[in-house]
Ligand code: TEU
């Protein structure tokens with residue numbers, strides 16, 4: 001049905017610009033580097049690129065601390081380069097999605113520089129302040145990257161609020177002037193022809209620090225609806241809000257088909273299933289596979305007809321999925337394809353994070369080789385708390401954000417073809433075996449499998465609109481489901497683990513069917529699943 005918004009049958013590719021392609025030898029990826037790689041992205045078949053932030057920034061949190069929303073950081077290029085990227089990408093039928101960081105700015109943003117000059121400054125109220133006495137914090141709220149949420153400013157006798165680092169003061173959305181400035185800025189980018197926006201930690205903008213509320217504050221959806229009305233609804237955009245605190249019912253608001261808020265949200269319920277309950281992501285636990293199936297299935301069922309899912313295993317904050325829930329050693333290729341199959345046949349818009357299509361893996365570096373503020377802070381914090389070094393490193397190897405941020409592996413030349421200089425973060429030493437050049441040449445590569453999955457989505461409307469049903473809910477190894485649209489039925493069967501097992505599909509699916517994709521050249525038999533075997537059937 002061609003009345004659908006374009007993003008319903010699109011696949012988005014996330015680029016972390018500083019790690020994608022360096023064009024000038026300074027060791028940092030840049031906009032020209034992305035332009036140089038558009039052919040590769042067109043070959044993969046994606047429809048849009050989500051760019052992690054490239055606006056002007058002191059890079060305390062790699063660009064998630066913006067000091068000028070209407071300029072590009074010189075490290076990445078200029079406004080001209082961005083206009084060029086948008087135009088060149090359009091020639092490849094690829095849209096550019098920008099990352100809007102609206103919960104906070106950099107402390108070096110001119111608004112904050114003014115705001116902390118005096119309480120009467122016209123920008124003072126752009127941020128969240130509380131009067132106080134040094135040493136007596138307004139409350140015990142903790143910042144995401146460690147320490148208190150409150151930072152003392154001696155000259156004012158006030159604390160400012162920051163949910164992330166001290167260099168990321170939170171904006172005060174209760175101030176209508178702040179909202180207006182933000183909307184003007186968004187409209188300015190829309191005039192430049194961007195295809196959409198990803199909204200960083202959007203569920204935290206309506207915080208109520210006095211009540212210790214961060215996510216889902218009472219005015220959240222009023223603010224989002226106002227923003228959408230004043231900006232997004234004037235264009236034909238894809239918009240995706242990052243909402244850690246989302247539930248299916250909240251997601252129905254965020255992604256209401258009436259277009260009053262966003263196209264979709266990123267929800268993270270499946271992402272926390274391998275950590276100790278109620279603890280931090282660093283407190284590792286084995287994946288609860290049954291729960292994973294139930295959680296993903298719950299979201300599929302709840303949003304069908306009422307909203308829209310985004311589908312992802314990876315992003316720039318998460319470890320590499322093949323290392324996390326696959327097997328990055330003897331079954332790297334098989335398990336990467338299996339995980340892709342599970343995800344890409346569900347209802348929603350799939351997101352591929354750079355290098356995922358190559359099966360790039362996690363890394364194990366020395367502490368001083370890491371660059372991420374969160375990783376470095378947790379190392380300090382847990383060292384001070386008396387954790388053993390090996391234990392801390394084990395958590396960082398499993399969950400550290402730099403796992404996703406190592407440079408893109410293009411070829412077997414020095415630094416994986418990412419840079420002619422010194423890369424800002426060390427390249428994963430496995431780049432001579434895992435790289436794009438090899439993948440493009442190999443018919444059985446993970447890259448070519450992703451390409452096929454993307455093509456299937458374009459070919460079979462059932463993948464876009466079909467109703468989801470989970471099969472074998474309690475099976476400890478198999479992830480199986482169907483998608484049904486009118487008289488078309490798709491059957492997906494995946495072995496999530498590395499042992500050969502019997503495939504106990506329900507009787508009604510033992511009839512005639514066509515195998516449309518499989519990650520093995522040959523199946524043993526219909527009743528046997530090889531390690532990480534994944535099959536997609538069309539029922540006859
Ligand atoms: O992340 C949101 C967020 O909540 C992160 O703290 C996330 O929980 C963490 O990375 C997981 O350990 C967004 C961005 O994606 C992230 O890169 C930024 O650092 C953060 O917002 C602040 O802007």
Ligand code: CA
Nearest residue numbers: 022024028030
């Ligand atoms: Ca560069």
